[in-house]
Amino acid sequence: MDKNSREKLFACITATSFVLDDLRLYLDTHPDDQEALDYWKKVQRVRNEAVEEYTKCFGPINSYNVDVNNRWTWVDEPWPWEGRC
């Protein structure tokens, strides 16, 4: 996978996570809204797939999922606050 597909996949994680972040707050105060619950399920599935694919190809975004061989790789990649430029 190239840089372009990495950025696309990461953007998908950002977007779907945000939908869930906002829905989570809505569901906290509307726990029986069936339409919102269905939307949660749908977006949750897309996010899970994107995170799984990203982790497999480019490494984990959560340190519980670090695969250890001969080196601890969690601290090798840039941190999110560094920005792209």
Add this chain to the structure above:
Amino acid sequence: MWTYERRLQHPVNIKERNPRLAQVIMSQFGGPDGELAASQRYLSQRYSTKNRKVAGILTDIGTEELAHMEMVCAIVHQLTKDITPQEILEGNFERYYVDHTLALWPQSAGGIPFNSCFFQSKGDPITDMIENMAAEQKARTTYDNILRLVHDHDVCDPIKFLRQREINHFQRFGEALRILLEEADSKNFYAVNLDYLPDMCK
């Protein structure tokens, strides 16, 4: 507990450095209506709240505020990254720089250090929800004030995102207040502290 996710809630990628703007935006890290105060307000209030839905909204909004704090810090960091002594002087950044170099430290734009008196955790859920609604509005006003001074799209974009979140949180706290009143005991007619009623007639 919390775990760290290696991503910002909304991307921050700033190309042009601007220490003068950084000094203003840093208020939303450690200032009176900043994200640090917001996160600590909600995460402190939640323990004594007996209403489960309200405790949930406090936990989840408090957690999101931690992510907003990270975004504000990323903006300040990128606006000041590797600035030269000359840029520090031209951008009026020297009084911050002398104590903190280019590190992040929670203070207001005017240099007042972070203080937990910026927020309240009162132990009365109605009092707290109204405090929280006011806090979201104050933060929204601060972002409005910041936006008037920003002309760089790279900075505007994440600030507008953060501003919008204040509005959503205000809405959710309003609903939390409604839930508290709906679920209150009818014997407690005046809705005196719903979480502490040692004197109420049995």
